Amino acid sequence: MTGIDNVSRETLARLERYAALLHKWNPTINLVSRTSLEGLWNRHILDSVQLFDLASHPVGHWLDIGSGGGFPGLVIALMRAERGSPERVTMIESDQRKATFLRTVLRETEQEGAVLSERIEAASPQRANVISARAVADLSTLLEYAERHLAPDGVCLFPKGVTWEKEVKAARKTWSFTLDERKSQTEPGAVILKIGDLSRV
Numbered sequence: 638m639t640g641i642d643n644v645s646r647e648t649l650a651r652l653e654r655y656a657a658l659l660h661k662w663n664p665t666i667n668l669v670s671r672t673s674l675e676g677l678w679n680r681h682i683l684d685s686v687q688l689f690d691l692a693s694h695p696v697g698h699w700l701d702i703g704s705g706g707g708f709p710g711l712v713i714a715l716m717r718a719e720r721g722s723p724e725r726v727t728m729i730e731s732d733q734r735k736a737t738f739l740r741t742v743l744r745e746t747e748q749e750g751a752v753l754s755e756r757i758e759a760a761s762p763q764r765a766n767v768i769s770a771r772a773v774a775d776l777s778t779l780l781e782y783a784e785r786h787l788a789p790d791g792v793c794l795f796p797k798g799v800t801w802e803k804e805v806k807a808a809r810k811t812w813s814f815t816l817d818e819r820k821s822q823t824e825p826g827a828v829i830l831k832i833g834d835l836s837r838v
């Protein structure tokens with residue numbers, strides 16, 4: 638049982654292919670921790686699907702920073718064909734081996750997406766309508782990253798754990814933004830921060 642009931646059979650088949658490749662590659666490049674691999678569908682895949690559902694579709698360009706083994710960027714790219722949105726997905730992942738894994742899954746599932754294997758600080762401006770980043774950095778750092786890559790009306794979707802209020806308070810010292818926090822469906826106490834109208838204080 639995957640616990641995911643709001644996607645088509647085709648999307649589910651792609652996600653299952655992705656899960657199989659993750660199991661195959663994980664012992665070599667450690668894409669996710671061995672313990673969390675046991676809860677792959679709920680802990681990682683469903684967690685990424687809920688981000689997809691929180692965006693206001695149709696989305697033009699979706700940028701995922703620090704995609705690692707593909708959460709949430711690759712899940713977004715695999716859901717794209719079914720929903721017709723986002724128009725395009727870019728994943729930025731500085732680890733070359735992980736970037737190769739992301740490209741391999743896109744190829745094997747015959748899906749489109751760009752994978753940039755460089756640091757976000759070095760990437761050319763992406764003009765993204767949605768920026769996501771999961772388990773990459775604290776909120777203030779993520780906003781620094783986002784500033785250069787967000788389209789004027791763009792929003793950020795950042796999953797955060799129980800310390801999210803502290804991170805928001807710290808970020809408000811430098812940044813002005815609108816905030817809509819949604820309870821995570823997969824982790825008690827965790828939230829997804831939807832951030833818009835980003836500017837410096």
Ligand SMILES: C[S@@+](CC[C@H](N)C(=O)[O-])C[C@H]1O[C@@H](n2cnc3c(N)ncnc32)[C@H](O)[C@@H]1O
Nearest residue numbers: 703704705708729730731732756757771772773
């Ligand atoms: C803890 S992992 C999380 C991966 C994935 N987002 C997830 O939730 O499973 C953080 C990933 O971000 C990448 N990363 C960290 N800082 C980065 C940066 N400045 N630019 C690009 N990638 C970065 C790391 O290589 C690593 O794969």
